Amino acid sequence: MVTAEYSAHHLQVLEGLEAVRKRPGMYIGSTDSRGLMHCLWEIIDNSVDEALGGFGTRIDILLHADGSVEVRDRARGIPVDIEPRTGLSGVEVVFTKLHAGGKFGGGSYAASGGLHGVGASVVNALSERLDVEVDRGGKTWAMSFRRGEPGVFANGSPDSDFRAFDAQSELRTTGKVAKGVTGTRIRYWADRQIFTKDAAFGLDELVQRARQTAFLVPGLEIVIRDERDAEAGATETSFKYDGGISEFAEFLAPDSAVTEVWRLQGSGGFTETVPVLQASGAMVPTEVERQCEVDVAMRWGTGYETTVRSFVNIIATPKGGTHQQGFEQGLMKSVRAQVEANARRLKVGNDKLEKDDIMAGLTVVLTVRLPEPQFEGQTKEVLGTPAVRQIVSNVVARGITERLTSTRRDDKLQSALLLDKIVAEMKARISARAHKETQRRKNALESSSLPAKLVDCRSNDVADSELFIVEGDSALGTAKLARDSEHQALLPIRGKILNVQKASVSDMLSNAECASIIQVVGAGSGRSFDLEAARYGKIILMSDADVDGAHIRTLLLTLFFRYMRPLIEDGRVFAAVPPLHRVIVNGRGSRAAETLYTYSEQELHGLLAKLSKAGRRWQEPIQRYKGLGEMDAEQLATTTMDRAGRTLRRVRVEDAEAATSVFEMLMGNDVAPRREFIVTSSDRLGRERIDA
Incomplete structure (x- = not known):
């Protein structure tokens, strides 16, 4: 009470x-x-x-x-x-x-x-x-x-x-x-x-x-x-x-290298007033000299993901703090100065670098050590000591400038590659932003710059609309007749798209199929991706139920994972599940024949055993679909596109870091880990699962 x-x-x-x-x-x-x-x-x-x-x-x-x-x-x-x-x-x-x-x-x-x-x-x-x-x-x-x-x-x-x-x-x-x-x-x-x-x-x-x-x-x-x-x-x-944090940076890096691991070290002093416990038991404000040691390991890779791990006295600070602010400040200052100094060669023009341009593909381990740092809260997730910002900034700016202006052959080569990458990121950001502004959903009275091969839906309700990415023109013709034109849009792709895990950003943007997908989704790509701007509530990958279809689906998922990951994280990417077999069961008496679909060899054998036990007969031969184009419109609608009866598999990313390493292993440039995976995992794959 x-x-x-x-x-x-x-x-x-x-x-x-x-x-x-x-x-x-x-x-x-x-x-x-x-x-x-x-x-x-x-x-x-x-x-x-x-x-x-x-x-x-x-x-x-x-x-x-x-x-x-x-x-x-x-x-x-x-x-x-x-x-x-x-x-x-x-x-x-x-x-x-x-x-x-x-x-x-x-x-x-x-x-x-x-x-x-x-x-x-x-x-x-x-x-x-x-x-x-x-x-x-x-x-x-x-x-x-x-x-x-x-x-x-x-x-x-x-x-x-x-x-x-x-x-x-x-x-x-x-x-x-x-x-x-x-x-x-x-x-x-x-x-x-x-x-x-x-x-x-x-x-x-x-x-x-x-x-x-x-x-x-x-x-x-x-x-x-x-x-x-x-x-x-x-x-x-x-x-x-x-190997310390240099080895840590190599371990964390998700992509192939543009630069070696650069190690930047330095220190700086500062003065702060703190209460000091005296022998008498009293706390007396005292001005003390502090020393802050800075140690940074960093390397740029070919991707655009940024990995930053910061630590204070080996305690992780996942939410950053003054040391991380100082790192970004020093990095921006030194790189901008070098880009301006090389503006003519890099063809920069009047465009300005942003933080995201410089940090794209950067993996960095930042550590500082100092007595009695000020944290925000007992969980120590944010460093609050103000003087650390300028000390870290000075160490980083000095170290980066020395690397970018070094006359050593290896340093000159890496510096040129790095500046080219940073400027390319800036131009890709500006281009993607301008591109995205023109890709808003148009109504019938407006002009549209969307690809001619897109078969769009009539609805403007994003949440209720679906984009089917269809393998091949033959399947497109059937899918046009099978779709719900009010809510379902179709985009055909020709063959196997570019493996974007190996390709550069510019190669990806210049690839016709990748560019069409990004253009149709309408939310940009990479760092500029805006989930709220996506034109469809569901993205459904519809490929054949064979090895080539699985490969195409993997390539598409690689594109979405690398450049449009928020769609996957939000649960908006799906894989259609077309059937493998069509079984026509003879009717009894005056009853019409019944059509049943199965989605695996195991399910087919189970169905046939069940029918035999019940004394039912079926028509031979049983139809085995090799591709979506073999279905007629009614079959495709019933099994794969009709919301009332279809099966979809939602693509999820439960562990982004693990997924990134798997994508890099299976789709990246390094062949040795992929070969080892295939050899060691081959015993898990039964012969009956290979569609040959």
Whole structure:
């Protein structure tokens, strides 16, 4: 019951870790799988920070069968001595006190990711049970917690009896270790009172980020062991890279190279005023000198997709921040200057470069390291330190200018290719924008520049209209008679279109079939694609049910995936499913014959077996369609085009990165991976699936 009275006794003061359990979203973002993974990385990042400081070269992550997760390292180990202000052991301070740790400028870490001192304590507060073991000083020290409260469990289960410490906590010793051996082992069970029922540790996400971290900390080995599947047994994955972010940029790049990986490094100093904890316990504003180190690996490829990964002290900043702003500022400044200096050779005219022109096909890994960076929020997705922008901008501008003005033969060749590509991107953008402006849907009183071979529909309702891309003129004639002319438009293509995964943007735009498709869809291509401007609600690829038809469909999907991907992501691209067989079943008595269609050899055999069992007879020979042109209009309408009875397969992109790599492997220039895929995957393909 809500009352109008509101006074001081209505206020709640949440002490210690109560605030974390009351409002977990403030600390970990959410209580689903994303929040669960965030907790795990809070623990892992503490070990990574140690490795970053030169302590420890291996981190083990174990996903146990009972739902718990364990992180082991061989770093310095959490301090076990007494912290003077609280009178508690260092272990208990780290796991029970918010905003406590060694990363507030005390000299333990020059640069680290854990900056708010809430990582380990938040994970502890949101865990049904947490066990920590520390090897330090020749002994193994241990402590257990239940939802943030220290105590002792009766056995190894999180459900066992728990006795909280009464007067004083105890950091117990459980064994001895050799002199000089140090490290930390943390195992915890996430609290299901906090996290949703379906929250789970995602192995793919864990592997992806572990690989990323191994790239960022050269020489660090990260091992992931998954013991959750009892039937399949434990799986183990290990990552270790010595090439650093140059190797990372090569790994991320989705296309063939225009330039080598360029490595830009530098640093800069700045001054900021921060509160510094004095020996007396008071926080005093103090002006301190900071040093920011910048390390960038970048390379341009033949595509137009941009891949930017930015990091601060190896913590990913997916939403950017001042370091990414500085990178773009420095890149724009230096490239524009070089394009202006070479304007006559490049035939630039009065056109101006935009950011998208320069960053088309660019893969970049941007890292900065600095003490106590300012992040926006605990999830650390955006860097906010203002001075970093200019430092990064200066380093990037200087490095790019040196590369583009270098007199070395290789650098001159790469610079010329790069400037040509950037200017080509600018001209393609300007051309596509002008092209798109003329491609709005026209009514009957307006002139139209659409291809003459387009058989358009009458409706202006985009959501209810469909564009069928039809293989060949023979199928077009039948499809004209079979279509619903109010809502269904037809565009025939001749043979196999250009493989755009191998071709350049200019080659694609000059190809008649590709240009016609882009022109008819009417929403542009590549970076200028505007989903709202698309002229049709559905794009349906209708090719023959044979090997050539499948190849044509693959080439069309490559075009849509590479240059009109938003259509696929919005679920507006479909593949028609024409039948393979037509079975005419004899009628009984005075009943008319019945026509049935099947879509695979397996389905045909099943149908014939069912008819035989029922004593039904069918006409021989059974018609086997080799192409759409073999159907008459009524058959094509009934099976493939009529909305009431047709079957469509929606084309989806669940994982864009995985799809990109598959398209590049199957349709790109590099033959070796494609050959290996065909050889290793041939045993999955049965002879009956080959239409020969």
